Amino acid sequence: MGIGRPDLTVAIGDWQLANPIMTASGTFGYGAEFADFVNLNRLGAIVVKGVSVKPRIGNPPPRIVETACGMLNAIGLENPGIEKFLTDKIPQLKKYTCGIVVNILGDSLEEYCTLAERLNETDITAIEVNISCPNVKKGGVAFGTDAKMVYDVTRCVRERSDKPIIMKLSPNVTDIAAMAAAAEEGGANAVSLINTLLGMAIDIRARRPKLANKVGGLSGPAIKPIALRMVWQVAQRVKIPVIGIGGISTVEDVVEFLLAGATAIQIGTANLVNPKAAEELIDGLENYLLENKIASVKELINGLIT
Ligand SMILES: Cc1cc2nc3c(=O)[nH]c(=O)nc-3n(C[C@H](O)[C@H](O)[C@H](O)COP(=O)(O)O)c2cc1C
Numbered sequence: 001m002g003i004g005r006p007d008l009t010v011a012i013g014d015w016q017l018a019n020p021i022m023t024a025s026g027t028f029g030y031g032a033e034f035a036d037f038v039n040l041n042r043l044g045a046i047v048v049k050g051v052s053v054k055p056r057i058g059n060p061p062p063r064i065v066e067t068a069c070g071m072l073n074a075i076g077l078e079n080p081g082i083e084k085f086l087t088d089k090i091p092q093l094k095k096y097t098c099g100i101v102v103n104i105l106g107d108s109l110e111e112y113c114t115l116a117e118r119l120n121e122t123d124i125t126a127i128e129v130n131i132s133c134p135n136v137k138k139g140g141v142a143f144g145t146d147a148k149m150v151y152d153v154t155r156c157v158r159e160r161s162d163k164p165i166i167m168k169l170s171p172n173v174t175d176i177a178a179m180a181a182a183a184e185e186g187g188a189n190a191v192s193l194i195n196t197l198l199g200m201a202i203d204i205r206a207r208r209p210k211l212a213n214k215v216g217g218l219s220g221p222a223i224k225p226i227a228l229r230m231v232w233q234v235a236q237r238v239k240i241p242v243i244g245i246g247g248i249s250t251v252e253d254v255v256e257f258l259l260a261g262a263t264a265i266q267i268g269t270a271n272l273v274n275p276k277a278a279e280e281l282i283d284g285l286e287n288y289l290l291e292n293k294i295a296s297v298k299e300l301i302n303g304l305i306t
Contacts, residue, residue, distance in 0.1 A: 006289035007296040013189040017044040024268030025103035030089040037275035045099030055081035065210045070220030074213035099125035107136040116157035132170035132195040144170035147182040154186025169193040177237040184238045192243035194227045220269040221247040235261020251284035258300040
């Protein structure tokens with residue numbers, strides 16, 4: 001007995017996604033740049049490059065270095081600022097039917113509040129809050145490394161927006177599940193993880209760091225086992241949906257993250273290697289379900305046998 005097309009839909013609160021595949025912030029521009037390679041309407045959602053209140057020029061070059069099975073980046077969150085983003089980028093995105101998630105970053109609690117309030121007036125789908133950037137006002141500690149601060153940022157964006165709120169967690173902590181629990185307590189609709197791991201590369205001839213910023217964020221297949229472990233730990237701790245990110249580049253990777261407890265996943269560095277990666281993974285996931293006679297992708301979520 002054959003089965004029809006498998007059901008790829010997943011839900012994050014009231015938000016229904018056509019499939020669990022999203023693109024990760026900073027690796028897919030503002031979406032439109034990839035329109036020649038990917039049918040954007042097919043994506044579960046596009047997560048755009050991080051946006052701040054004021055424009056940021058980012059770090060000096062070199063800002064990207066290739067490493068074994070991955071890369072280091074120290075872009076420094078370059079972006080045009082929220083107002084220019086809303087006038088220049090949002091209208092292009094409105095042409096597409098997929099979910100539009102806006103990734104926000106701030107140097108202070110007030111900046112996160114301002115961004116959440118401003119985006120609440122627009123028709124974007126959801127807000128992803130990047131709390132891995134330094135909290136300048138409190139002396140350079142990232143917001144995402146202190147459970148109380150994770151709770152405070154979540155609360156402030158929650159109070160100012162009715163949109164689904166996704167808190168994006170930093171892996172540069174001892175207990176990521178505690179950060180996820182703080183986000184849940186603060187009213188987040190979902191958590192996404194992981195952001196990049198802090199890393200370094202050295203040019204031995206020049207005896208200098210390869211990145212002008214000296215250190216940068218490690219991403220790509222090299223970080224996948226760490227991301228998978230963290231997603232699994234977080235999924236056991238919180239009831240809100242978990243969005244898995246980190247080195248996902250094959251259908252097997254996607255299925256692993258779903259089994260570990262992710263409701264959806266994001267494709268990051270893989271887009272830079274193959275710009276068609278996200279769409280190919282949607283087809284690949286559908287084929288996997290068909291071949292294994294699995295009627296719905298939801299059957300995989302949290303399906304790990306331990
Ligand atoms: C070039 C580059 C830029 C990124 N910019 C952002 C960003 O603006 N905001 C953010 O939350 N994450 C940013 N990230 C992190 C990714 O969204 C993702 O969390 C990370 O790269 C791990 O996934 P991957 O291994 O699939 O790339 C960036 C990553 C890369 C490689």
